[in-house]
Amino acid sequence: MGVCGKIFLAVVVVAFAFAYQAYRDLVNPLPVPDLDLNEYWGRGDSKSYKEDKTIKPFKISYSAEVIKRLTDKLNDAGTFTDSLEGTAFEYGFNSKRLSEVLSYWKGQYLPKWSEREAFLNQFPQFTTQIQGLNIHYIHAKPKAAANVKVYKMILLHGWPGSVREFYDIIPLLTTPKDGVAFEVIAPSLPGYGFSEGAYKQGMGPLKAAVVLRNLMIRIGFDKFYVQGGDWGSIIGSNMATIFPDNVLGYHSNMCSVNAPMANVKTFIASFKPSWFISDEKLRGWIYPFTPRFMYILQEMGYMHIQATKPDTIGVALQNNPVGLAAYIIEKFSTWTNADYRNLRDGGLEKYFTLDSLLDNIMIYYLTNSITTSVRIYKEFFIEDAQYNTGRVLSLPPTGCAHFRHELAHHPEWILKDKFPNLIQQNLFDDGGHFAAMQLPKVLHADYVAFVKKTLQPKKVE
Numbered sequence: 362m363g364v365c366g367k368i369f370l371a372v373v374v375v376a377f378a379f380a381y382q383a384y385r386d387l388v389n390p391l392p393v394p395d396l397d398l399n400e401y402w403g404r405g406d407s408k409s410y411k412e413d414k415t416i417k418p419f420k421i422s423y424s425a426e427v428i429k430r431l432t433d434k435l436n437d438a439g440t441f442t443d444s445l446e447g448t449a450f451e452y453g454f455n456s457k458r459l460s461e462v463l464s465y466w467k468g469q470y471l472p473k474w475s476e477r478e479a480f481l482n483q484f485p486q487f488t489t490q491i492q493g494l495n496i497h498y499i500h501a502k503p504k505a506a507a508n509v510k511v512y513k514m515i516l517l518h519g520w521p522g523s524v525r526e527f528y529d530i531i532p533l534l535t536t537p538k539d540g541v542a543f544e545v546i547a548p549s550l551p552g553y554g555f556s557e558g559a560y561k562q563g564m565g566p567l568k569a570a571v572v573l574r575n576l577m578i579r580i581g582f583d584k585f586y587v588q589g590g591d592w593g594s595i596i597g598s599n600m601a602t603i604f605p606d607n608v609l610g611y612h613s614n615m616c617s618v619n620a621p622m623a624n625v626k627t628f629i630a631s632f633k634p635s636w637f638i639s640d641e642k643l644r645g646w647i648y649p650f651t652p653r654f655m656y657i658l659q660e661m662g663y664m665h666i667q668a669t670k671p672d673t674i675g676v677a678l679q680n681n682p683v684g685l686a687a688y689i690i691e692k693f694s695t696w697t698n699a700d701y702r703n704l705r706d707g708g709l710e711k712y713f714t715l716d717s718l719l720d721n722i723m724i725y726y727l728t729n730s731i732t733t734s735v736r737i738y739k740e741f742f743i744e745d746a747q748y749n750t751g752r753v754l755s756l757p758p759t760g761c762a763h764f765r766h767e768l769a770h771h772p773e774w775i776l777k778d779k780f781p782n783l784i785q786q787n788l789f790d791d792g793g794h795f796a797a798m799q800l801p802k803v804l805h806a807d808y809v810a811f812v813k814k815t816l817q818p819k820k821v822e
Contacts, residue, residue, distance in 0.1 A: 392753070400568065418486070449707070459686075462690065480720070492572055506537050517592070518589070529797070555728060566599055574604050584607060593613075598613070598779075620749070671735040675731055680729070693709060768794060785811045
């Protein structure tokens with residue numbers, strides 16, 4: 362071999378070594394991050410802070426004057442720009458449909474606000490102070506029954522949802538099924554609804570996981586299950602990752618891995634999906650790659666705004682009930698089924714009632730929590746760059762419910778990089794992003810099946 366050949370071979374070997382090391386750097390699991398479990402998020406200096414550990418009953422209660430001011434704002438909404446001829450929700454919320462929703466809101470919903478308030482207060486609710494923040498939660502207990510094992514669990518929502526998403530599934534969870542029932546804690550995430558938002562920078566889903574784990578300890582639950590979607594999925598994953606001694610099992614209806622190799626693997630599998638994903642149905646939900654990518658790109662404009670300028674969009678929506686409703690309810694159309702963009706009514710009442718959608722809006726509006734709720738997007742990207750928890754193994758048993766119209770799906774090939782103890786994956790031909798609210802019976806059955814699997818004796822190999 363000549364000198365040039367030897368130099369070329371040396372370059373190839375060095376390039377291969379660097380490439381292999383880069384690959385190893387991307388796939389090797391990272392250690393569990395060392396976090397301050399008492400990090401202070403309240404106003405001012407933590408030195409003068411003394412945590413109030415009492416748990417206080419809470420009820421939603423707003424005066425007639427507050428509701429009248431809201432009614433006046435809706436009456437003063439004026440007219441909207443006409444939607445383009447022949448369009449439905451392709452350009453966003455259809456203006457005629459929005460007028461119908463607002464007409465119902467001020468003409469039928471608000472006059473019965475006392476009934477809606479009673480509905481929202483049907484479950485026992487409480488607040489307690491955790492790391493400087495007043496955290497709100499629902500605490501629903503099952504009725505005593507013979508031969509029924511009761512398990513503790515935390516139920517986590519996301520954006521643009523709230524605890525209102527869980528009002529149909531909580532009674533299912535607290536009712537014994539196959540000898541199993543649950544004592545449910547459903548908190549409002551920090552900065553959402555009736556939970557106080559952080560006053561310091563850095564409250565991303567990892568730090569929120571610490572707050573909510575500490576909430577469970579405060580309530581007296583050292584061992585518990587976790588179920589979540591959207592941010593609740595990511596926060597729940599972090600709880601399972603950081604606190605495996607507390608989490609008995611983690612179940613999600615938005616299963617994903619936020620790690621560089623997940624994106625690389627998704628792209629690689631696009632060339633021959635059948636080599637990497639055995640389930641034909643799931644392959645069809647993920648590929649072909651280009652149209653799925655374009656769909657995600659179309660739906661992610663809100664994320665870019667909220668991940669860069671959350672306070673600006675917050676100013677636009679705060680104290681603006683019409684804008685808030687359009688911005689949030691539109692997601693309950695397109696994220697339930699992308700094809701609903703082609704329907705003039707947005708398909709909103711195919712699964713949801715206007716009362717339920719407006720309950721959710723009222724929680725955001727009355728608490729002025731839209732700004733604090735969207736800050737988690739900016740904090741997430743900062744936090745992820747620092748901790749990269751997508752590459753830290755989550756060891757508790759994990760279950761995944763794939764609903765057909767969820768925004769994105771990761772197959773087992775990717776999920777097991779993060780969740781080596783993935784014991785259940787089920788696919789459902791219907792359902793979207795708000796599964797607990799849309800198909801509570803389906804999600805409940807899948808969750809119960811998952812929990813029962815975690816109780817089975819481990820096989821000795």
